[in-house]
Amino acid sequence: MAHGPAHQHAHEHNDTEIDWADMAEHLQTQAELFTPLHEHALAWLGGKQTEPGLIVDAGSGPGVVSCQLAEAFPGARVVAVDGSEPLLELARARAERLGVADRFATLAGELPDVMADLDYPADLIWASHSLHHIGDQQAAIAxxxxxxxxxxxxxxxxxxxxVRFLPRDIGIGRPGLEARIDAVQADWFTEMRASLPDSVPVTEDWRTLMTNAGLKPSGTRTFLLDLPAPTPDRARAVAADTFERVRDKLADHLDAEDRTTLDRLLDPNDEASVHxxxxxYVLAARTVHTAVRTG
Incomplete structure (x- = not known):
């Protein structure tokens, strides 16, 4: 179960099965681009609690944030948990490169059941955009x-x-392309949630869901990634991959003019392309909801 923003990945619309291993490069590059945002989020977390002994990254994907957790909390052991073994291989390799492998482990299995295989209770569980890929979100939080x-x-x-990469009017096609893509992705997200095993509709009031699980909400904060133009090459690569997935998987749900615009955005030889x-630019916001187990 890899993590990543469902509203920000260009997911498959008709086929709600996601090949996370196939998305490895995109997940890795995007998470690296979001490093400053995660640094601020982890610093905020660090200021709210004592140094954790065991941290679990539930839905770790290729382990970019797992390794950031290890760096942010140098006294902690980190376990990256994911349903994709190829992604966990990348996580282990990253931990080795960054010199944190001695206190880094992985656990393969489907969330949330695999959490029962942890040897010890966790002092911090980080679950970034993985919960919404579990049918019963309330049961998973419990x-x-x-x-x-x-x-x-x-x-x-x-x-x-x-995520936003472009102005409303980009000089080609009809203004508002990204807003229309958002609408198509929102429809896909609804279909994806409904197709999950044991899917349970739930109001996405995270504080209430955590309270219902016996936890005490301890804070909510939204963090920004703000990379103004001109952007680095990594941002262009993420933008290109994002729009390519939209074109390949969701284009049938856009009109002909928008499809033509996507083609131009992805043509490296076109001056209007993201290349x-x-x-x-890159502008994104991610919200972190925290709660504490008090008894």
């Missing part, structure tokens, strides 16, 4: 709560705002 130590924190990264245009 399972996470059971695996927390007394005084331990659950940090859910859910909500926020979709060349000078007005490309």
């Amino acid at each position: 399972a996470y709560a059971e695996r927390l130590s007394i005084g331990g924190t659950l940090a859910l990264v859910e909500g926020g705002l979709p 060349q245009r000078p007005d490309l």
